[in-house]
Amino acid sequence: RxxxxxxxxxxxxxxxxxxxxxxxxxxxxxxxxxxxxxxxxxxxxxxxxxxxxxxxxxxxxxxxxxxxxxxxxxxxxMAPMRRLYRRHEVWINRASGLIFIGFALHALAQALPGLAAAWR
Structure with a gap:
């Protein structure tokens, strides 16, 4: 318990x-x-x-x-870091998600010219 x-x-x-x-x-x-x-x-x-x-x-x-x-x-x-994370957990998760979405958009933007050329 x-x-x-x-x-x-x-x-x-x-x-x-x-x-x-x-x-x-x-x-x-x-x-x-x-x-x-x-x-x-x-x-x-x-x-x-x-x-x-x-x-x-x-x-x-x-x-x-x-x-x-x-x-x-x-x-x-470290205890102070755990407390900081617990206090701001929602915003840290949102920021992390936003960063991953940014990576995905960047990868898509880099891939689109090659994909467009391959489809022609």
Whole structure:
């Protein structure tokens, strides 16, 4: 049974690192983002890529992910940050959604000229 907490106090989350790791590994949005990131970063040098670089690329991606998750756990797990998020949760979610809509519109605007040329 959950213990009552003081008004405005951030909720205690059991095993936050394990929960965050499980969420990150099972979150399907992360995989297309990773593919898009690799494509954007490596497409201009695709002629230099070969299968021998795969282990180094995977290692760099894993190391970068652990570093990023470590930073997230460190800063987002702090009680003041949790309280700030809880206080402004609705607006943070709305702003995040607006940013994703902006990304989608940008991608669509970039793709339309190529699609129009292909349909002619």
């Amino acid at each position: 959950a213990r009552p907490r003081a008004e405005g106090a951030a909720p205690a989350i059991p095993r936050p690192l394990l929960r965050g790791l499980a969420f990150g590994l099972t979150n399907p949005k992360g995989y297309p983002v990773a593919v898009a990131t690799f494509t954007a970063l490596l497409s201009s040098r695709s002629s230099l890529l070969h299968w021998g670089l795969l282990p180094a690329l995977v290692l760099a991606a894993v190391a970068g992910s652990f570093l990023a998750y470590g930073i997230l756990v460190l800063f987002c797990g």
